[in-house]
Every structure is written in C-alpha cells, then in structure tokens.
Amino acid sequence: MMRILIIEDDKSLAETLRFQLEQQHFETDVCHNGEEGLHFIEQQSHDLILLDRMLPVLDGISVLKITREKNISTPIIFVTALGALNDKITGLDCGADDYLVKPFDFEELLARIRCILRRPPKWEGSKPLTVGDLSYNIEQKKLYCRSLSCSLSAREGDLLEFFLHNPGQTIPRASLLAKVWGPDADVEDGNLDNYIYFLRRRLKSVESTLQLKTIRGVGYQLEV
Secondary structure (H helix, E strand, C coil), rough: EEEEEEEECHHHHHHHHHHHHHHCCCCEEHHHHHHHHHHHHCCCCCEEEECCCCCCCHHHHHHHHHHHHCCCCCEEEEEEECCHHHHHHHHHHHCCEEEECCCCCCHHHHHHHHHHCCCCCCCCCCCCCEEECEECCCCCCCEEEEEEEECCCCHHHHHHHHHHHCCCCEEEEHHHHHHHHHHCCCHHHHHHHHHHHHHHHHHHHHCCCCCCCCEECCCEEEEE
C-alpha cells in the first residue's frame, strides 16, 4: 500500500485530504508545521509528500531544500495558495516534482499523484550508486570499493540500495521491512537482523570504511 505524508498547517484541509486519500486506499501521515514535517521525512519512508509552502516554524521551501540537500528523492507535490508564476518556478526549481494551487479539485490532485507514482524510481538505471568509498551497481548487484568487489543477493542489494539513498539517516526497522520486504509481508524481525549481519560482512570483505550502525530501539544507520 502506498504511503503519503501530508504537511499542511490548515488542520481542516489536512484531515479532509487524509480522509479522501484513505478512501483511495493510501496510507497517510499528517503533520502541521515544517519542522515536524522534516522530522517525518528524515525518519520515515513515504512514497510521496504533499507539502504546503506557508508553514509555521519552517516554511515549505526550506523543508524542500533541506530534503533535497540530504539526497532524499521522495516525490514532493507543493499544494499551496501561492499561485503566481514566480512562486511556481521557485518551487519547481528547488526540487518539487509538481505544483498545485489552492483551491483545487481532489480529482486533479489524485491524477497528479497517479502520474508521479507511475514514474520509475529515480535511482533505477545503469549508473552506480556511490557513497563514500563504496560504489554499487544496481543491475549487476555488485559492490565495489577501490580494487575489491563482491556480489550481493537480491535481498541484500535491495537493503543496501535503501541505505545508500539515505546515508547518515537513522532508518526505523519498520521502514526497512516495509520498503525491502513489502508493507504486507509476514516477516520476522530476525530476518532483518540476519541481512544486516550479511551486509556488514560484505562491507568488511571489500574493506569499506562505511559501517552499518545499530541505533538501539529504533533501527539502523549507514555511517559514512
């Protein structure tokens, strides 16, 4: 099931969007200021974010810039009352995937969500993922570090890919299980621990300086 984060300070609108999206079988999380929204973005795994621009504590443009600076590529749709051409250009140039001006028809929002979710993930393709001294070829499932290399299983590769897209971030166990095994998969926590152990062995075998750190009671972090 797709999961959407709604960052909107108008609580009535936020709850309306939550209800409408859940009627369309999306899971939703809602928060009402930019700082809280950024915390959700950094700590949780969402398939798409609906972001207001005029937010308390931290405005939407700042949230967007920080998100992209952290190399978090989750699709973001600005949903805002700021509809001037310059506002749209600024939002899109800062890294938004789409821009929808209030008031809007929910069916149009839904169509834009479907359009974005049909796109292939941005990291798919032949270009290797590189973090620190580590490079990972997604198609070949092969890990490189200087002159050393090793092959990964499909599950190891999916797990490592998720970490490489979120270096330095603490990723909750539930998010890892949902992203790698699927949100409805019947997986025991011990399976995740086993694959973390396998990945640590892989990193050691290619003598990488990167480490998978256990964040007790929360999850794991790829420490660069």
